[in-house]
Amino acid sequence: MLPDVAGIDRPFDYVVPSELDDRVGVGTRVRISLHGRRVGGWVVADRVTPPEGVALRPIARVSGLGPGPDVVELAGWAAWRWAGRTGAFLATASPPRAVHDLPARGRRAGGGPVSGNRGDLEEGVVAEALAQARTVVRLPPASDPFPLVEAAIAGSADGAAALVIVPSQEWAARTADRLRRRGRPVALLPDAWADAAAGGCVVVGTRSAAWAPAPDLSAVVVLDAHDEAHGEERAPTWNAWVAAAERAERRGAPCLLVSPCPVLEALAWGRLVTVSRRAERQGWAPLEVVDRRKEDPRSGLFSERLVAVARGAGTGAADRVVCVLNRTGRGRLLACGACGELARCERCEGPLAQTDSPGRPPGPAVATDVLRCRRCGEERPDVCAACGARRWRVLRPGVARVREE
Known part of the structure; x- marks a missing residue:
């Protein structure tokens, strides 16, 4: 029997009571007594010869069906292949709920x-x-x-x-x-x-x-x-x-x-x-890479080509535009709209970011309720530490700002 106990990855010998003999086979889930407590486990071998002079304890009860003998062998191989416990793979192979009887065999x-x-x-x-x-x-x-x-x-x-x-x-x-x-x-x-x-x-x-x-x-x-x-x-x-x-x-x-x-x-x-x-080639979508080195640096996050493609798309589901930007929140880097000071955390000097807030009006300079540090999580009111202004320019927009634009 292989106990389902963290830190134990070796089988132990137990005797099967005569009243449970017809219900126990390789892979069956059972309950056993181990070091004074009742634990679950799997039968990983049967008809074995125990060491001489050892008094075997009986299986406490049968919990239900488990993986078959071929999967038990595969779990042993997987434990060697991925340097893990055999019990971890047997747990994956076992049913999520106890199963005692099987339905009729499937037919086409x-x-x-x-x-x-x-x-x-x-x-x-x-x-x-x-x-x-x-x-x-x-x-x-x-x-x-x-x-x-x-x-x-x-x-x-x-x-x-x-x-x-x-x-x-x-x-x-x-x-x-x-x-x-x-x-x-x-x-x-x-x-x-x-x-x-x-x-x-x-x-x-x-x-x-x-x-x-x-x-x-x-x-x-x-x-x-x-x-x-x-x-x-x-x-x-x-x-x-x-x-x-x-x-x-x-x-x-x-x-x-x-x-x-x-x-x-x-x-x-x-x-x-x-x-x-x-x-x-027909099974892959066409890919176009836009070199923005020759574009006006004041054009912002969106290239002229991207804007043209988005505006040229229709309103049907087949013409839907998906824009992917790996930046959460609304603004990942902020500057004061009055003096140009960057919003930084007073604790760790990390950049402060805006979180998405429903109903916030779009625009290049927006008001927010709170600023949050991306590094340490510190929060502070949306007031510029240099001049006290409460308007911010978004230098590095997140997905919420992109959605608005």
Whole structure:
């Protein structure tokens, strides 16, 4: 038994009472007594021979089902790969709520094949992508990757499971809905953990789906494999596509990574498949870089080209303009409108900033209620320390000011 206790990463031997023998297997979640207290844990091995002369304590009770034997082995590999505790990975692989019984095994509606619609993908790209067990497909952002998902799971026999891993829960819900409309039984994680463990369905979810139960795994597809959302930021900092690829290789199932810009590790891992250069160019938005060194320095934050593009856009959703500025608040650097003195913190000499305030009138010189130091958080009234004026010029605007302009 591997206790779910921080600081302990080794198994202990316990005896299974006869009344619990039919409910305990590798991966089962149990409660055990350890150092005088009751803790949870997982069964990581059975039918073992304990050391001689050791009196074993019995398992206190069974908490519910847990990850299967293949996932338990994968968790041990991941603990070595990312220098973490095996229990941390088993916790990710376990259901969010206790599961004691599994529903009926999923079945494809009507028993027919999945639709062969390939969308806007070129002829031969799907076939080439499925020809190898390790494949990286470089697909531009405007192309729909769903035909690759369909093709990857189309060869799955009834009763086999497939994994589809996406960066966000919204994307997972859309993918699950599209698969259901094609007649496929789907388990959308994390709520449908029991359906996934029952088998016979396509398991769809975010990065934790790499550890989901998938009996008779037949295929693994990771969409937008480059996305940072596939990586766990808390220690151990594992990555979903790496864990999913290792799982597929252990099972002998093909693994397909789809990304508009694959990472170097993925390119070294599998064979690269791309669409034609023309299709790839059409799938990316045009990029224009404006050199402002020749423009009037008094033109402000917005170049003439940016203003022309924004004004030339229509009012429909297709003509919507998105302006990205990595500065929060309203004004990140202020100068007095009367004497020109910079607004600085009296405690640390850091620059004072304006925060966004609803209803504040736009203009080059504005009034605010309070100024806040970006360095130490100190606040002070909106009065110039040099001359006492209360009007400020925004030298470095934030997103709130950009919205007004």
